[in-house]
Amino acid sequence: DTGVSQDPRHKITKRGQNVTFRCDPISEHNRLYWYRQTLGQGPEFLTYFQNEAQLEKSRLLSDRFSAERPKGSFSTLEIQRTEQGDSAMYLCASSLARDTSYEQYFGPGTRLTVT
């Protein structure tokens, strides 16, 4: 069990550019979540996958954001036409669907800075 990994760890981009982040969950986990965290706040839910199906998107996720999990394993989060307000830590988490437990295991995050 190697834990949840995210790539890159840091990304600096200019306003208007597109960026893509990758998340590799714990291998047997069928649920995958993306959260966004800004300074002084807790993580905020963005979207959720069960296997390859995207089951919910937060209203925080504008049309410029898209997420995929093509084979039910790794996931990508793309932000098009980045804005300065997109600067945040993007966290990925995974979990195994069980009736008695709702623990999610987080990766180290990708810190995005939009200049």
Place this chain on the structure above:
Amino acid sequence: DQQVKQNSPSLSVQEGRISILNCDYTNSMFDYFLWYKKYPAEGPTFLISISSIKDKNEDGRFTVFLNKSAKHLSLHIVPSQPGDSAVYFCAATSQTGGTSYGKLTFGQGTILTVHP
């Protein structure tokens, strides 16, 4: 609309003493609660959880208490150690409903500093 609130931005305690971190929630649908610890430049790490069918759950030095009528939970760390210094997040979710997928709603976090 902050459904999970941690009203104390920071807490400072002496090594060996008890740390008590508090969390309040407003959404009556929440019935499963978790505490996470976060060090700088790392993702949150799961600590302990509690279901609404219980009022206490203990794991080593960590105990979580749930008061459903007050919509309040707390995390007790005894004894506190300098390595416990981190940001602590309270999180809540609902197990009921058609899509009980465990989406977490987090509080703002409390910075705990344990002095040697």
